[in-house]
Amino acid sequence: MPVYLFKCTRCGETYERRMTVREREQGPPPCPEGDNPSVPVCGNVSVKTSRKS
Numbered sequence: 001m002p003v004y005l006f007k008c009t010r011c012g013e014t015y016e017r018r019m020t021v022r023e024r025e026q027g028p029p030p031c032p033e034g035d036n037p038s039v040p041v042c043g044n045v046s047v048k049t050s051r052k053s
């Protein structure tokens with residue numbers, strides 16, 4: 001399952017979400033910090049879970 005990168009339009013937080021292509025086609029998920037809308041940063045990010053700040 002691909003990992004997509006999204007950015008919240010409100011708080012500016014970026015977050016990764018693993019979702020199916022079908023889920024992705026339904027639009028970006030809301031920000032986990034709140035229920036703010038988010039925009040995709042790029043279409044498809046390869047799995048990278050090596051480190052988190």
Ligand SMILES: [Zn+2]
Binds near residue numbers: 009031
């Ligand atoms: Zn947010």
